[in-house]
Amino acid sequence: MRNAGFTLVEVLVALVVGGLLLAALTSVVAGLAQDLKKTEASNGFTQLEAVAPTLHRLIESAVPADEASPIEPDALALTVPPPQALGAIGPLKMNLMVRRSGKGQGLFVAFDSVEEKTDLPAVVRQRQLLVDGFSRISIDAEPSADGAPKRLPRLIRITFANAHEDPVVLTFRPRISASGACRFDPISMTCRA
Numbered sequence: 001m002r003n004a005g006f007t008l009v010e011v012l013v014a015l016v017v018g019g020l021l022l023a024a025l026t027s028v029v030a031g032l033a034q035d036l037k038k039t040e041a042s043n044g045f046t047q048l049e050a051v052a053p054t055l056h057r058l059i060e061s062a063v064p065a066d067e068a069s070p071i072e073p074d075a076l077a078l079t080v081p082p083p084q085a086l087g088a089i090g091p092l093k094m095n096l097m098v099r100r101s102g103k104g105q106g107l108f109v110a111f112d113s114v115e116e117k118t119d120l121p122a123v124v125r126q127r128q129l130l131v132d133g134f135s136r137i138s139i140d141a142e143p144s145a146d147g148a149p150k151r152l153p154r155l156i157r158i159t160f161a162n163a164h165e166d167p168v169v170l171t172f173r174p175r176i177s178a179s180g181a182c183r184f185d186p187i188s189m190t191c192r193a
Helices: 008-060
Strands: 075-080 092-101 104-113 128-134 136-142 155-162 165-172 183-185 190-192
Touching (some): 008 075, 008 128, 008 155, 075 136, 092 128, 128 155
Antiparallel strands (some): 092 104, 155 165
């Protein structure tokens, strides 16, 4: 007749199997935590990848303004044509701003009318978040070749730095000619209106 309970061998086998399961579970949880950290670190760069073409189109479409636009490490103002959805309302002032956001530094955009008589919808004037989650974002520009204050910069660089990765630098070149009369097309080597 067998007594109720477990033998010493059965208890030891159960402890070994339980320890192996616990070790495997710990390894899986550590891997998930590491993947989560990588995902959080790359999340800002994923946002940046999605927004870069829009930034490129906006900066590329900039036109010379009546007055020089100051370029600061945390702000850039350029005159751009309005989106087609707004109709013929005249040029807009695009303001790119680096501000604190919930996840670190973020890049925001807002538009304002160049002409005082133009009434823009409130949603266009509101500051919109483009990307966030970076430890540092800075804006830099290389002045035009002749250094004239009313000309567009030759190059505009926006640097996005994350605490876990090397910085990513987006470089833009406004395509309007110095006179503002046309856009030079490097494919056809012609000036287009």
